[in-house]
Amino acid sequence: MGKWTRRAFIGAGVAAGGALVVGIAVRPGNPIDRLSPLVAKGKGEQLINAWVKIDADNIVTAIVPHVEMGQGIFTSLAQMLADELDADWSKVRILEAPADDKYVSHDIVREFAAPNLEVPAILEPTASGSFLSLATVMTLQITGGSFSIRGTGQRAMRTAGAAAREMLVAAAAKEWNVRAAELRTENSMVLHDKSSKSATFASFATAAAEQSLPAKPKLKSPKDYKLMGKPIARTDIPEKTDGSAIFGIDADLPGMKYAAVKAPPVVGAAVETMDATTAKTMPGVLQILNMGDFVAVVADGYWQAEQALATIDTTYSKTDGDGLDQDALFARYAKMLDEAGDSDGDVEAEEGDVGEAFANAATKVEAEYKVPFLAHATMEPMNCTAWVREGKCDVWSGTQMPLMARKAAAETSGIDYDNVTYHNAYLGGGFGRRAEMDMIIMATRIAKATQYPVKMIWSREEDTMQDHYRPSATSRFQGGLDKDGKAVSWSNIHTHLFDPQEAPTVPYYNIANHKIRKIDVPTHLRFGPWRSVDHSQHGFFIESFVDEMAQAAGKDGYAFRRELLAGSPRHLKVLDTAAKMSGWDKPLPEGHGRGIAFVPSFGTIIAEVAEVDMTGKKPKVKKIFVAADPGFAVNPDGFAAQMESSIAYGLTATLFGEISVKDGAVQQSNFHDYPILRINEMPDVAVEIINGDHKRLGGAGEPGLPPLAPAVTNAIFAATGKRVRELPLSKVDFA
Amino acid sequence: MITLNVNGQAKEVDVDPATPILWVVRENLKMTGTKFGCGVALCGACTVHLDGKPIRSCSTPVSEADGKSITTIEGLAAEDGTFSKVQQAWVDEQVAQCGYCQSGQIMTATALLKNNPNPSDEQIDTAMAGNICRCGTYVRIRKAIKVAAGAPSETQEA
Numbered sequence: 001m002g003k004w005t006r007r008a009f010i011g012a013g014v015a016a017g018g019a020l021v022v023g024i025a026v027r028p029g030n031p032i033d034r035l036s037p038l039v040a041k042g043k044g045e046q047l048i049n050a051w052v053k054i055d056a057d058n059i060v061t062a063i064v065p066h067v068e069m070g071q072g073i074f075t076s077l078a079q080m081l082a083d084e085l086d087a088d089w090s091k092v093r094i095l096e097a098p099a100d101d102k103y104v105s106h107d108i109v110r111e112f113a114a115p116n117l118e119v120p121a122i123l124e125p126t127a128s129g130s131f132l133s134l135a136t137v138m139t140l141q142i143t144g145g146s147f148s149i150r151g152t153g154q155r156a157m158r159t160a161g162a163a164a165r166e167m168l169v170a171a172a173a174k175e176w177n178v179r180a181a182e183l184r185t186e187n188s189m190v191l192h193d194k195s196s197k198s199a200t201f202a203s204f205a206t207a208a209a210e211q212s213l214p215a216k217p218k219l220k221s222p223k224d225y226k227l228m229g230k231p232i233a234r235t236d237i238p239e240k241t242d243g244s245a246i247f248g249i250d251a252d253l254p255g256m257k258y259a260a261v262k263a264p265p266v267v268g269a270a271v272e273t274m275d276a277t278t279a280k281t282m283p284g285v286l287q288i289l290n291m292g293d294f295v296a297v298v299a300d301g302y303w304q305a306e307q308a309l310a311t312i313d314t315t316y317s318k319t320d321g322d323g324l325d326q327d328a329l330f331a332r333y334a335k336m337l338d339e340a341g342d343s344d345g346d347v348e349a350e351e352g353d354v355g356e357a358f359a360n361a362a363t364k365v366e367a368e369y370k371v372p373f374l375a376h377a378t379m380e381p382m383n384c385t386a387w388v389r390e391g392k393c394d395v396w397s398g399t400q401m402p403l404m405a406r407k408a409a410a411e412t413s414g415i416d417y418d419n420v421t422y423h424n425a426y427l428g429g430g431f432g433r434r435a436e437m438d439m440i441i442m443a444t445r446i447a448k449a450t451q452y453p454v455k456m457i458w459s460r461e462e463d464t465m466q467d468h469y470r471p472s473a474t475s476r477f478q479g480g481l482d483k484d485g486k487a488v489s490w491s492n493i494h495t496h497l498f499d500p501q502e503a504p505t506v507p508y509y510n511i512a513n514h515k516i517r518k519i520d521v522p523t524h525l526r527f528g529p530w531r532s533v534d535h536s537q538h539g540f541f542i543e544s545f546v547d548e549m550a551q552a553a554g555k556d557g558y559a560f561r562r563e564l565l566a567g568s569p570r571h572l573k574v575l576d577t578a579a580k581m582s583g584w585d586k587p588l589p590e591g592h593g594r595g596i597a598f599v600p601s602f603g604t605i606i607a608e609v610a611e612v613d614m615t616g617k618k619p620k621v622k623k624i625f626v627a628a629d630p631g632f633a634v635n636p637d638g639f640a641a642q643m644e645s646s647i648a649y650g651l652t653a654t655l656f657g658e659i660s661v662k663d664g665a666v667q668q669s670n671f672h673d674y675p676i677l678r679i680n681e682m683p684d685v686a687v688e689i690i691n692g693d694h695k696r697l698g699g700a701g702e703p704g705l706p707p708l709a710p711a712v713t714n715a716i717f718a719a720t721g722k723r724v725r726e727l728p729l730s731k732v733d734f735a
Numbered sequence: 736m737i738t739l740n741v742n743g744q745a746k747e748v749d750v751d752p753a754t755p756i757l758w759v760v761r762e763n764l765k766m767t768g769t770k771f772g773c774g775v776a777l778c779g780a781c782t783v784h785l786d787g788k789p790i791r792s793c794s795t796p797v798s799e800a801d802g803k804s805i806t807t808i809e810g811l812a813a814e815d816g817t818f819s820k821v822q823q824a825w826v827d828e829q830v831a832q833c834g835y836c837q838s839g840q841i842m843t844a845t846a847l848l849k850n851n852p853n854p855s856d857e858q859i860d861t862a863m864a865g866n867i868c869r870c871g872t873y874v875r876i877r878k879a880i881k882v883a884a885g886a887p888s889e890t891q892e893a
Contacts (some may be wrong), residue, residue: 070833070870233829240834241825242818243768243808247835250767258762283751301750303758306774379772379780379835379869428770428835429869460773637829641875645832648871671777671867680860682873 038098039063046205048167049213050102051160052081058188058202060087062161065097065152066143067400068236069430070645071701072638073148075234079634080153083227084161084220086185087201094235097141099402099422104141141403144435144529146602146699149634154697162217164208171207172199222632222694229691231637236426248398248425251385251455257286259446259456260305262314263294263466265665267526269316271295279308288312289449296446302457321524321664326472329523329661330370333474333495336519345493345517352513357489361480365552368477369541370726373659373666374470374530375674380428381463384443387453388413393420394453395444398427400435408437412444431649432529436468461669468528469659471497475541480513485553487564490514494541495521496534508571508600509546509564524664531649532702535601539706540713540727543597547714548723557714558584558596565598570629570692571605574598577627577688578607591615592622595714597707603698604630608647610683610711614719619729621651621683621712629690630698639700640687646704647685652677654709656730739800741766742810752798756790757781759797760807768808768838772867779866782839783807789846808838811845821845824883832870840866844880853884 040047044056053061062078074094082092097103165185172190173180176197184191191198201208222229239245264271274295276288284304289296295312299305342355358364384397386409393415399405399422406422413420427434443456458466473495480489490511496518530536550560558579565571575598582594591614598607606628613620626643633639656675660667668674713724716734724732739746741764748763760766760783769792772780776791783792784806785799811819818826821844831837840863847854847862854862859880868876 070831072832233826234831236834237826237829237831238818240831240837241822241841242812243766243838245834246767247770249771252765252767301754301758301762302771303754304751377869379770379778379833379867381771427833429833431869457771460775460778641829641832641872644874645871648873649869670775671773672775676778676867676869677871677873678865678867679863679873679876682871685874 038100039095044202046209048164048205048208049160051157052085052164054201054205056202058088058200059091059093060085060188060201061093061095062157063095063097065103065141065156066148067096067398067402067424067427067430069143069398069400069427069434071148071642072234072236072635073143074236075232076149076635076638077153077157078235079227079230079232080149081157081161083225084158084217085165086187086226087161088188089227089232091188096424099141099406099424101403104403141401142435143400143430144432146604146702150603150631150697150699153634158219159217162219163214166214166217167208167211168201168204170211171204175204175207228634229632229636232635234638240426246425247380247428248385248396249380249383249428249455249457250425251396251423253385253387253453256385256453256455257298257300257450258302258305259296259298259443259454260302260309261294261296261442261446261456261458261462262309262312263462264314264316265465266316266319266321266663267466267524268319268321271314272317273315275313276311278311282308282311287450289446291442291445294442296456298446298450298454302455306459319524319664324524324664325662326372326660329472330474333472333521336521337474337476337493337495340493340517340519345519348516348518350515352489354489354491354513354515357513358478358480358491361488362483363481363485363552365479365481365545365549366477367545367548367725368474369544370474371472371537371540372657372727373472373525373527373661374536374653374657375464375467375659375668376429376431376433376530377464377671377674377676378427378429378431378433381460382433382439382458383456384439385453385455386443386447388415388444388447389451391415391419393444393447394423395420395440396423396425397440397443398425398430398434399440400427400430400432401437404437405440408440409444412441413448431531432533433467436528438466438468460671464659464669464674465666467659467666468526470530470536471523471527473497473537475537477541477545479545479549479552481549481553485555487511487549487553488513491516492541492545493517493519494538495519497521497523497527508568509561510566510568511564525661525666531646532601532705535599535702535706536650536653539597539599539601540709543599543707543710544713544723544725547595547710547717551717561596561598571598571600573690573692574605574627574629575607577690578609578625581625581627581686581688582609582611582623584609591719593715593717593719595711595716595718597710597714599703599706601703601706602701603696604628604700604703605692605698606703606707608704608707608711610708610715612712612715612719614716614734617734619655619712619716619734621655621681623684623686624708624711626685626687626704627690628687628704629692630700630703631696632691632694633689633700634697636689639689642700643687643704644685646702647708648677648682650705650708651681651683651712654712654727654729655681656728658728658731737797737801739797740804742806743804748797750797753796756783756785756792756795756797756800756805760792760805766807766809770835770838772836772839777867778836779839779843780836782842782866784842784846787846787849789843806842808842811841819845821848821879821883824879828875828879828882830872830875830879832872836866836868837872840868840872840876844876844883848880848884854880
């Protein structure tokens with residue numbers, strides 16, 4: 001299995017189509033015997049189904065098959081399970097699921113591959129089972145794509161909670177010799193009102209585990225929610241406040257040593273020569289390893305390893321990427337876009353006759369936009385601890401893909417998969433970077449060489465220079481307006497590097513004639529998913545161009561978007577809410593401006609208004625107003641936190657985010673030349689959540705980001721008349 | 736041997752005096768609440784107090800701590816585990832996301848409030864500008880500092 005891609009789900013689905021495994025969201029057969037040793041280790045703990053266990057003290061533990069990287073998913077998913085179970089929240093605990101095949105993300109596969117698939121109950125095991133077998137084949141246990149709540153939460157956690165509740169009720173009915181329908185549940189108790197009997201869930205846990213799994217447990221309707229929709233405090237925050245939270249970098253083992261590493265500055269080059277004469281003599285140094293594609297120094301302490309590494313002289317082999325500069329890359333994109341002309345490239349969407357409509361348009365608008373490569377810059381640099389010894393391999397890290405990490409460690413170490421254990425910890429930021437396996441593979445290789453436990457930590461410089469970057473891209477548009485300023489044609493061609501491809505570059509706007517094409521462009525840099533993936537580019541491209549068309553039409557950006565969204569009441573409500581929150585029509589001081597942008601992504605509809613002060617030397621973003629319709633926000637405070645977070649992440653990219661290439665190597669290395677937004681640059685943020693459709697939930701981690709950049713640049717235009725067509729803003733002269 | 740005073744306790748460590756405090760605290764003393772972020776005093780994730788003043792432990796050699804007291808995130812709560820007012824405000828305002836930078840944020844905020852119990856918005860921004868949070872919890876950090884400033888003062892060491 002190669003690199004995981006979301007697009008690959010569909011391809012692999014065909015291959016795996018014949019192999020159906022019967023299963024429902026609570027998994028085929030009764031998994032308790034196999035899973036109990038993995039997750040139910042406490043005193044008197046009884047696993048009810050794969051996702052929930054209850055102990056003798058009536059503590060309910062939700063087993064969450066996702067990783068916590070700041071998005072609050074442990075709490076939100078436990079809320080969903082506990083609500084359906086009627087659990088007493090004060091007695092709910094959370095356990096991250098082990099990296100085991102039973103916890104593959106098949107509900108996410110289903111949400112991705114067949115988002116609207118509803119099948120009759122009798123077919124549900126078959127349908128769900130096919131996604132389960134697909135996810136298992138792919139060793140897919142992923143946290144990403146803003147999919148946890150809408151996939152796992154909606155399909156697995158709620159179902160598991162409801163199923164466990166029905167099993168407990170069935171066990172109680174049997175023991176009390178009453179009809180199940182006469183029983184109710186509340187606060188982790190089963191109650192029989194007629195006889196005034198009540199007992200804890202714990203007292204029926206053993207019997208419940210022997211009940212058959214309900215085929216389609218009944219889920220609550222929103223009016224009965226007790227926990228979902230409430231701003232419940234996150235359970236991981238106290239330990240992240242007193243230093244006791246354990247991240248991947250905090251792994252500690254007896255006899256553990258430390259590794260510092262350096263890879264060639266140009267990706268793909270090999271270490272040709274290595275002079276470690278000085279390093280060998282330095283205190284604490286244990287081993288110096290030329291791994292071919294990187295150098296590692298293993299020492300008693302990390303600082304010693306780093307000091308020694310800095311003295312090593314290396315030369316690297318030549319590669320095809322050596323001569324590349326950022327300007328040359330953009331020139332290459334331009335040439336390829338020129339060559340594609342009016343008809344070449346992959347057509348992503350086409351409706352009407354864009355050529356004729358544009359030719360006949362009263363007003364023609366054309367523009368080209370560019371965005372650079374971006375690094376993830378998680379606060380916790382890449383790291384991994386591994387211990388490979390006779391017939392056994394253990395690996396510790398914080399990854400978005402625990403099962404894939406286990407597989408990568410098995411393949412790298414040559415140890416049988418069953419004898420490889422992957423231990424996941426909190427992630428000090430993920431944003432897509434920790435969906436890659438390079439750190440797992442490197443640490444396992446080092447540990448294989450040493451045979452004692454080694455913690456490998458990347459320096460910030462390595463972390464910045466050896467990332468899998470958000471690709472740079474160029475996008476060109478032609479738009480036509482009729483004599484009334486109505487948009488009649490929209491054509492777009494853009495460079496494309498992304499896999500997965502997320503953004504529907506088909507405009508969500510109602511424009512009769514449109515055509516969208518992409519051309520694949522080669523790069524020697526590694527690229528990968530970055531918070532909101534290609535929406536991070538297309539949000540800026542599309543929403544900038546819509547604003548340019550509005551201006552050409554002589555219309556206000558908000559009013560123009562309203563026209564384009566006519567007939568989509570949910571979209572309009574979001575747009576209107578953001579405009580209203582911002583006081584769109586109210587005047588601003590001289591030199592200030594407002595800009596609006598609208599991007600639905602990851603199932604969530606979002607409009608943002610930015611207020612920018614352009615009276616100084618640099619743009620100052622004062623306020624961001626966010627209106628968001630995620631269908632239903634399971635934890636509204638957590639959702640708002642993700643909006644604030646997306647704004648900070650997006651604003652970093654907008655203001656100064658740029659990874660550039662010179663002679664094939666990334667030029668940036670640390671926070672002095674790859675700056676991150678600081679508190680004094682953070683705007684005020686107001687968030688309003690609209691619960692527009694409780695059946696189809698949207699994501700939270702990513703959709704707040706795409707509208708941010710264009711809202712800011714549209715505000716800059718409103719304030720100054722200067723149109724920004726290339727990010728970041730630090731490259732633009734506003735004098 | 737270097738003798739350190741960490742969170743009120745004497746600790747002896749056998750390390751090169753040039754070793755940054757960060758790595759001594761994390762690797763020798765096994766207190767992992769203090770984090771490595773950039774290694775060059777640019778991000779603040781490694782902030783600890785040296786005689787009550789916030790310093791970047793990634794760039795301060797342990798020799799400089801000789802005869803001084805180091806306070807880390809682990810030393811803020813009372814012995815019974817009761818959070819300091821800054822920590823409690825951090826929980827009440829639900830500040831942390833990934834949480835990796837928060838030890839450093841809390842150490843800087845604690846030092847700020849010790850010197851200036853009622854900081855203005857601008858003073859908060861200035862004092863906290865050396866601490867990067869990639870999750871962007873800045874809005875809540877501002878609120879939490881305000882809350883902590885308004886909370887009844889405690890005698891706890893910060």
